[in-house]
Amino acid sequence: MxxxxxxxxxxxxxxxxxxxxxxxxxxxxxxxxxLPSVGVEPGRLRRLTADNLASFLRDVRIGELWNDDSARISTVFEAIDVGDAVNPGDRRALYHLVAATRPLRLLEIGTNIGGSTLALTQAAATHVGDEAMITTVDIVDVNDRTRAASASLASPRTPAENLTLLGLRSRVTFVTARSGDHLRATEQRFDFVLVDGDHSAPAVYQDIVSALGVLAPGGVIVLHDYFPDKSDICGDGAVIGGPFEAVARLVRENPDLSVLPLGSLPWPTKHGSHVTTLAVLTTR
Ligand SMILES: C[S@@+](CC[C@H](N)C(=O)[O-])C[C@H]1O[C@@H](n2cnc3c(N)ncnc32)[C@H](O)[C@@H]1O
Known part of the structure; x- marks a missing residue:
């Protein structure tokens, strides 16, 4: 040291x-x-409104299919709020967003124990079809059993093992790399990106810039741990300020860009509340 x-x-x-x-x-x-200012192209983002998001989340058919799919997922990964994983209510919100926007190519920054990976992949399988694929990037090898954070938490298995049990493994490419390095190198374009990696303000700023660079036209970028005005919306004092700081600077630099926090979900998230820190980027 x-x-x-x-x-x-x-x-x-x-x-x-x-x-x-x-x-x-x-x-x-x-x-x-x-960090130097970077010109981004928000024009490729799908234009979304608060009403669009509300209708995605309240879609009854998606909710019915979620009931079946979440029962399947919970045979390998418990629906509990653990470690750094996205909480079960937020996993359902991600499922609804994918089901409603039907992306063919998904990118996740921050695999960790694969809580969100399972929800995104299952949504793509059920609602998009055979061609839907997901790339998930983490700075650590999440499938190395000696490092797997999952032991004894929601699942005793690695993310890859859980996907195999659910018949979803072939849809997912695991990348062990710094998100910035991978996104600079890739030639792939994505219809849906979840940003949930390094939560420091400079890292989120760079992840969003990189995500906009690899976004296909009409693509969706979702942020996790976005606390509007850095306020304690979850009521537990655990505010993560980086995503808000990063987005505030990007919006100042690119007035066409805007952020829509999902706010309150129709189902519980953390500590018995319905509040979520999920947010989507869109254009004005
Ligand atoms: C909050 S956790 C992600 C939780 C995950 N989405 C889930 O639901 O299980 C953040 C993850 O980002 C990873 N990470 C941190 N910095 C990173 C970077 N620069 N590039 C890629 N991944 C990074 C960490 O190793 C960690 O696993």
């Missing part, structure tokens, strides 16, 4: 959590400001 890292670790142990969080947020703010 480098001497600087040892000092940081020691400071984290003695300083109160709020001071550490403030210091991290201040550092991320400086790093975000240090």
């Amino acid at each position: 480098r001497p600087g890292s040892r000092v940081k670790l020691a400071l984290r142990r003695v300083l109160p959590g709020a001071v550490v969080a403030w210091a991290i947020s201040a550092r991320d703010g400086r790093r975000l400001r240090a």
Whole structure:
């Protein structure tokens, strides 16, 4: 371990959590400001309104199919709120978004234990068809059993093993890489991107810029952990500010871009509430 890292670790142990969080947020703010402005092309984004989102979420047929599919998924991955995974209510919202927008090529940044991967892939299989494929990128090898975060949480298996059990493995390509490196190298274009990787403001800024760069016309970009105005919408004090800071800067730089938080879902999410931190990017 480098001497600087040892000092940081020691400071984290003695300083109160709020001071550490403030210091991290201040550092991320400086790093975000240090990034050069990037011209993006929001024009490829699908134009969506709050009414569109409400109708996607309230679609009765999608809800019925979710009931069947979530029962299938829960045979391999429990419908509980665990670790860094997207909570079960948010997984259902992702399922509805895919079912309603019917993307052929999906990209997920941040596989982790594969909670969202299962919902996205099952939605693509049920609602889009045989050609629908998903690429999921994580900086760590999520299918390395010695590192798999999933043991003893929602599932004792790796994401790849769960997909195999559900007959979905062939639809998913796992990439172990930094999201930015992979998106710069890929020639693929995507109809649906979930941004749920590194949540620091500069990283989310760069992930959104990269996602817009690989987006097919009419594509959808969904963000997780978007806390509007960095307010404590989940009521547990665990506010993640990076996605909001990143989007605020992108919207300042690109006035055509806008963000639609999903707000309150028709079903529970965390701590008995219906609030979600999911949001979609769109154009004005
Ligand atoms: C919040 S978790 C994702 C949760 C996941 N969507 C789920 O529902 O299980 C964030 C993940 O992003 C990964 N990550 C962090 N920085 C990254 C980067 N620069 N590129 C790709 N993945 C990254 C982490 O390893 C972690 O697994």
